[in-house]
Amino acid sequence: MATQPTREDRLAPAEIGRHYDEVSPIGDELRDGQLHMWYWYGDEDDAPLEEAVQRISHKVTGTLGLRPGERVLDAGCGPGETAVRLARDLGVHVTGITLSAFEVAKATSRAEAAGVADRAHFRYGDYTAIPYPDGSFDAILALESLLNGDDLDKALREFHRVLRPGGRVALSDFSLESAREPDRIETFKTGLRLGALPTVPEWLERVRAAGFQVEEYTQCGPRVFGMKTKYVTTAMKRRAEIAERFGDSAVREYADGYRSFFVPRKDQIGYIIVAARKPAR
Ligand SMILES: C[S@@+](CC[C@H](N)C(=O)[O-])C[C@H]1O[C@@H](n2cnc3c(N)ncnc32)[C@H](O)[C@@H]1O
Numbered sequence: 001m002a003t004q005p006t007r008e009d010r011l012a013p014a015e016i017g018r019h020y021d022e023v024s025p026i027g028d029e030l031r032d033g034q035l036h037m038w039y040w041y042g043d044e045d046d047a048p049l050e051e052a053v054q055r056i057s058h059k060v061t062g063t064l065g066l067r068p069g070e071r072v073l074d075a076g077c078g079p080g081e082t083a084v085r086l087a088r089d090l091g092v093h094v095t096g097i098t099l100s101a102f103e104v105a106k107a108t109s110r111a112e113a114a115g116v117a118d119r120a121h122f123r124y125g126d127y128t129a130i131p132y133p134d135g136s137f138d139a140i141l142a143l144e145s146l147l148n149g150d151d152l153d154k155a156l157r158e159f160h161r162v163l164r165p166g167g168r169v170a171l172s173d174f175s176l177e178s179a180r181e182p183d184r185i186e187t188f189k190t191g192l193r194l195g196a197l198p199t200v201p202e203w204l205e206r207v208r209a210a211g212f213q214v215e216e217y218t219q220c221g222p223r224v225f226g227m228k229t230k231y232v233t234t235a236m237k238r239r240a241e242i243a244e245r246f247g248d249s250a251v252r253e254y255a256d257g258y259r260s261f262f263v264p265r266k267d268q269i270g271y272i273i274v275a276a277r278k279p280a281r
Contacts, residue, residue, distance in 0.1 A: 033081025076145020080107025191260025
């Protein structure tokens with residue numbers, strides 16, 4: 001039986017990479033190459049899972065206002081679908097970094113298949129020590145990738161360093177909405193390998209402390225984490241198909257690994273989208 005990771009195990013980059021090497025293959029298949037949350041308008045919204053997941057990509061990347069030819073860093077890029085779409089649909093140059101070797105390989109083949117390998121590149125890299133010089137990017141995307149590490153502030157300072165003056169950052173992630181029943185929150189954080197879970201004011205404070213001007217923010221948790229039951233129902237519709245591809249025990253292990261995710265009450269976990277800018281001077 002798998003042992004619960006300790007706090008140290010949970011935060012070490014190698015452990016984070018191993019975690020995504022394990023969960024990304026099924027997550028990639030289930031959520032169309034996007035390892036992030038969904039967005040449903042309510043219980044009566046019958047959008048399929050792929051569409052609900054795509055809505056988050058659109059909402060978050062839409063705040064960047066990308067123009068053709070701009071240089072974008074996708075920090076914590078997952079299996080690459082979001083970056084590939086940005087390169088294909090908007091004509092930007094995207095560099096994706098991740099701690100998962102599986103994701104680098106998957107994202108690279110996805111870019112080749114989409115015919116954008118000249119504009120979308122992926123490599124192993126840690127966003128707390130970004131392997132690019134100061135001012136290398138016009139925009140940075142961090143779509144649900146910032147909370148795994150134990151040093152959110154260091155990551156934000158690195159974003160500030162590698163952005164050009166006037167450059168933009170868009171991030172989305174979980175926020176703590178209610179600390180009642182702290183055991184539920186701790187279970188959620190441990191299961192997802194989260195190093196932190198800031199409240200909305202804490203998120204904004206930390207983004208500002210890194211030197212950014214916050215220009216827009218949204219808290220849409222009721223349409224994201226609040227729709228967790230709908231996610232389970234929708235995902236279950238594809239269970240047999242996914243099990244045929246990966247094997248029944250792999251799917252069971254995947255589902256067991258996410259059991260702790262569903263432990264908090266719907267109103268305990270929010271979802272924040274923040275758009276900010278590095279001042280021009
Ligand atoms: C929940 S997934 C989101 C992936 C992708 N942004 C998406 O929306 O599909 C989190 C991602 O963050 C990456 N990640 C976590 N910590 C990282 C770090 N310190 N440096 C680079 N990537 C990191 C993981 O490897 C994984 O790709």
